[in-house]
Amino acid sequence: MSDTPKTTKPGISKQATAILKQNDRNGYTIPAENLYPHQWLWDSCFIAIGLRWGNADRACTELLSLLRGQWSNGMFPHVIFNDSPEYQRDRGLWCSWVNPSSPDRIATSGITQPPMLAEAVWQVGQCLNIAERRNWYKQILPGLTAYHQWFYNERDPHQEGLTLQVHPWETGLDSTPPWMAELHDHLMPWWIRGIRATHTDTLIGMFRRDLHYAPPGQRFSTLEVLSLYDAQRRLRRKAYDTERVLRHGLFAIQDLTFNCIFIRANTRLQEIAKTARYKLPEDLLANMQKSAQSLEKLWDEQAHTYWSRDFITHRPLKIESIASLMPLYAGTISQEHAEILVRQLENDQKFGPAYPVPSVPLDSPNFDPDRYWQGPTWLNTNWLIIDGLRRYGYHEHADALIETSLEMVEKSGFAEYFDSNTAEPLGADNFSWTAALTIDLMHQRIATSESKKSVPHTTPMTSALQQA
Ligand code: GLC
Numbered sequence: 227m228s229d230t231p232k233t234t235k236p237g238i239s240k241q242a243t244a245i246l247k248q249n250d251r252n253g254y255t256i257p258a259e260n261l262y263p264h265q266w267l268w269d270s271c272f273i274a275i276g277l278r279w280g281n282a283d284r285a286c287t288e289l290l291s292l293l294r295g296q297w298s299n300g301m302f303p304h305v306i307f308n309d310s311p312e313y314q315r316d317r318g319l320w321c322s323w324v325n326p327s328s329p330d331r332i333a334t335s336g337i338t339q340p341p342m343l344a345e346a347v348w349q350v351g352q353c354l355n356i357a358e359r360r361n362w363y364k365q366i367l368p369g370l371t372a373y374h375q376w377f378y379n380e381r382d383p384h385q386e387g388l389t390l391q392v393h394p395w396e397t398g399l400d401s402t403p404p405w406m407a408e409l410h411d412h413l414m415p416w417w418i419r420g421i422r423a424t425h426t427d428t429l430i431g432m433f434r435r436d437l438h439y440a441p442p443g444q445r446f447s448t449l450e451v452l453s454l455y456d457a458q459r460r461l462r463r464k465a466y467d468t469e470r471v472l473r474h475g476l477f478a479i480q481d482l483t484f485n486c487i488f489i490r491a492n493t494r495l496q497e498i499a500k501t502a503r504y505k506l507p508e509d510l511l512a513n514m515q516k517s518a519q520s521l522e523k524l525w526d527e528q529a530h531t532y533w534s535r536d537f538i539t540h541r542p543l544k545i546e547s548i549a550s551l552m553p554l555y556a557g558t559i560s561q562e563h564a565e566i567l568v569r570q571l572e573n574d575q576k577f578g579p580a581y582p583v584p585s586v587p588l589d590s591p592n593f594d595p596d597r598y599w600q601g602p603t604w605l606n607t608n609w610l611i612i613d614g615l616r617r618y619g620y621h622e623h624a625d626a627l628i629e630t631s632l633e634m635v636e637k638s639g640f641a642e643y644f645d646s647n648t649a650e651p652l653g654a655d656n657f658s659w660t661a662a663l664t665i666d667l668m669h670q671r672i673a674t675s676e677s678k679k680s681v682p683h684t685t686p687m688t689s690a691l692q693q694a
Contacts, residue, residue, distance in 0.1 A: 238632075238635065238636060238664065238668070239664070239665055239668055241640070241661075242276070242640065242661035242662070242664045242665050243280060243661075243665070245640055245656045245657075245658065245661040246273065246276065246277060246658060246661050246662060248656065249656070249658045251265075251308070253287050253288075253291045254270060254287075254288060254291040254292075254306075255269075255270065255273045255277075255288060255658050256308075256658065257269045257642075257654070257657060257658050257659065258642065258654035258655070258656060258657045258658065259654075259656065260438075260439050260654075261436060261439045261440065261653075261654045262654065263308050263313065264305050264306060264307050264308050264313070264316070265291065265292070265295075265305065265306040265308075266304060266305055266339065267292065267302055267303065267304045267305070267338065267339040267342075267343075268304075268339045268340050268342045268398050268606075269658060269659050270288050270289065270291070270292055270346075271289070271342035271343055271345065271346035272342065272346070272606050272609070272658075272659035272662055272663055273288055273658050273659055273662045274286075274288040274289050274346045274349070274350055274662075275345075275346055275349045275350075275609075275662060275663065275666050276659075276661065276662025276663055276664070276665040276666050277662060278349060278350045278352075278353040279353065279665050279666065279669055280665070282350060282353045282354055285350045285353070286350060286362055286365075289343065289346055289347060289350065289366065290365070290366070291306075292306070292343065293366075293369050294306060294329070294332055295329060295332055295334045296329070296369055296372070296373070297325070297327040297328055297329065297334075297376075298326075298327045298329075299327040299376055299379070299380065300372035300373050300374075300375055300376030300379070301327070301338055301373065301376050301380075302338055302339075302341075302343065302373055303322065303328075303334035303335045303336065303337065303338060304335050304337055304338050304339035304395060304396065305320075305334060305335040306332060306333075306334050307320075307332075307333040307334065307335075309332070309333070317333035319455075319458070320333065320334070320335050320336055320458075320462065321462055322334045322335065322336050322466075324336075324462060324465045324466070325465045325466045325467065335395075336461060336462065336465075336466030337392060337393050337395060337396050337461065337466065338396055339395070339396060339397075339398050340396075340397065340398045340483065340484050340487040340488075341373065341374070341377070341484075341487055341488050341491045342487060342491070343370060343373065343491065344370060344374075344491035344492075344494035344495045344498065345487075345490065345491060345494050347362075347363065347366050347370060347494070347498060348494045348497060348498055350362065351363060351498065351501070359501060360501060360502050360503075363498045363499075363501055363502035363504070364502045364504065367498065367499060367502055367504050370495060370498070371495070371499075371506060371507070371510065374491070374492065374495055374510060374514070375507070375510055377389045377488065378509075378510065378513045380468045380469075381468060382513075383468070383469075383472070385513075385516070386480075386516075386520060386523065387513065387516035387517040387518075387519065387520030388480040388485050388517070388520045388523065388524075389480065389484065389485060389488055390468075390478050390479060390480050390481075390537040391477070391478075391479055391480070391481045391484055392461060392468065392471050392476060392477050392478060393454070393457055393458060393461060393477055394406070394409070394454060394457075394477070395454070395458075396481070396484065397481045397483055397484055398483070398484075399483060399547070399548070399549070399585065399599045399607075400446070400454075400598065400599055401446050401450060401597070401598045401599045401600055402483075402547045402548075402549065402585070402586075402599045402600070403545045403546070403547050403586055403590070403592040403600060404533075404534055404543040404545040404547055404549070405477075405479070405481075405534075405543075406450060406592075406600075407543070407545050408477065408479065408543065409450065409453050409454070409457070414449070414453050415453070415456050418449060418452050418453055418456065421449065421452065422449055427447070427448040427449050427452075439654060440652075440653050440654065443596050443597060444596050444597060444598060444652045444653055445597070445598055445653075446598060457476065457477060460474070460476055461476065464476075472537075472538075478536070478537035478538060479534055479535070479536060479537060479543065480524070480534060480535050480536075480537050481534045481549070482524055482532055482533060482534040482549040482550070482552060482553075483534075483548075483549040483552045485517075485520070485521065485524070485556075486521070486549075486552035486553055486555050486556035487552070487555065487556075487610075488517065489517050489518060489520070489521065489556040489557070489558055490555055490556050490557055492514040492517055492518070493518075493557065495514075496511075496514065518558050519558070521553055521556055521558055521559060522559075523535075524542070525563070526542060526544070529544070530566050531546075531550045531566075531567075531570070532549075532550055532552075532553050533550075534549060545590075545592065546586065546587050546590045546592075547585065547586050547587075547590075547592075547599075548577075548583060548584070548585045548586065548607055550567065550570065551567055551570065551571060551577070551583065551611055551614070552610065552611075552614070553567060553614075554567055554568075554611060554614025554615060554617065554618060555610040555611065555613055555614035555617075556614075557614070557617045561618060564614075564618040565618075568615070568618070568620055568623065570587075571583065571611070571623065572623075574588075575587075575588055575589045576588060576589060579646040579647045580630070580646070580647055580648070580649070581603050581630050581631075581633070581634045581644055581645070581646050581647070581648075581649045582603060582608075582627065582630060582646060583603060583607060583608055583611055583627070583646075584601055584602065584603055584646040585598075585599045585600065585601060585602055585603065585604060585607065585643075586599075586600050586601050588646075595645050595646065595647060596645060596650075596652055598643070598653070601646065602643035602644055602645060602646060602652050602653075603634065603643060603644045603645075603646040604642075604643045604644075605631060605635070605659065605660045605663045605664070605667075606659050606663060608627060608631045608663075609663045609666070609667070611627065612624045612627050612628060612631075612667070612670070615627065621674070625671075625674055628667050628670060628671050628674075629671075631664075631667055632664065632667055632668065632671070633649070634649040635660065635664050637649045638650060638651040639651055639655060639656075640655065640656055640657055640660040640661045640664065641653060641654070641655055641657060641660060642654040642655070642657040642660065
């Protein structure tokens with residue numbers, strides 16, 4: 227790896243900007259044309275992180291537009307639906323209005339997604355001068371604080387400092403193997419088992435909208451889709467009320483990725499509040515302090531890794547996925563544990579193909595190179611890992627991962643996800659967070675090369691992930 231970063235094809239950042247413009251729906255950005263016609267929570271956060279470079283005002287608008295959908299109990303829903311008549315079916319599927327906390331004039335989903343909001347707010351703030359930054363933070367702090375309080379009020383009933391998730395869609399890594407195993411083993415209803423036994427899933431698959439835009443081998447299986455909608459229907463019947471959901475034994479998992487992002491978000495929230503001289507409630511501060519130590523409850527001393535776990539029984543979900551690297555991003559684990567995780571990242575059999583980081587390790591029986599969150603590389607998880615690597619001082623690993631990520635985009639365009647061995651584009655194209663995070667990674671690369679020029683770099687070369 228040389229000290230001078232590789233140059234990216236001219237125009238790549240122009241193309242990324244054009245995609246964000248094309249997916250702009252007047253104040254918010256859809257993830258991709260056709261397949262994702264609404265506003266998604268964590269997508270908008272990643273999108274704002276890219277938008278801030280060219281147009282910080284537009285980045286602020288992207289995040290402020292999320293407030294339209296916030297519930298009065300503090301929750302940010304994972305989807306705010308497009309209100310055009312053609313999407314009546316999507317809105318009706320969720321019926322967010324069955325819960326009295328849902329907003330009045332806007333239809334949303336009834337669950338949340340990884341809480342990237344505090345990070346995005348903070349990142350956008352870094353592109354503003356101090357006066358603008360304070361104003362920006364003050365504008366969003368009440369809503370953001372209410373969101374973090376909601377987690378403690380509703381999603382941490384045993385006060386463990388860890389939040390629980392009630393549906394795979396809440397994790398953002400929708401089809402990730404640990405959750406899919408739960409779905410198959412415990413939560414597949416009899417009628418879906420019947421479909422499996424009679425092989426009628428292929429027929430039903432013909433009615434799937436997503437398969438008009440991506441081949442079946444790159445998406446959920448039809449049985450999984452049916453089970454996910456069944457789980458969503460059960461949540462709707464309980465009016466998306468966590469207490470009622472828990473009483474009826476539906477999904478309740480303390481998801482590792484989600485909690486890592488939440489813990490990091492707590493740190494960001496405190497930084498934002500400090501800058502804005504805003505007083506956070508004492509009970510929230512105490513809860514956040516508890517959360518900062520809570521990841522160690524998910525550490526497995528024998529396997530030397532972190533797992534998600536069942537909320538009720540505390541049974542760890544011992545199935546490998548990219549989640550095991552996310553504690554780097556949380557930033558609260560010890561240097562010793564970070565080192566163990568980085569060794570997994572360096573391991574060619576696990577997380578080290580040509581275009582890392584695969585969403586499932588290569589040696590896992592669940593690894594599928596093309597299928598959604600079951601193998602392909604995604605740019606948002608790379609972004610989180612790059613950040614985590616820097617926090618623990620693995621700058622060369624971070625730089626190398628930026629290079630392979632950008633190379634993947636140059637080779638294959640702004641795909642939703644990529645084959646981790648070949649960089650073949652998969653899923654939707656012109657995907658907004660891929661475009662936005664490409665812009666951000668290009669800026670990170672420039673910043674690194676400038677700091678290398680000013681400070682002589684003496685760290686010995688390591689056998690990093692990939693040589694750029
Ligand atoms: C898929 C992804 C999810 C994302 C959504 C919109 O469902 O799994 O993380 O938010 O698409 O892009």
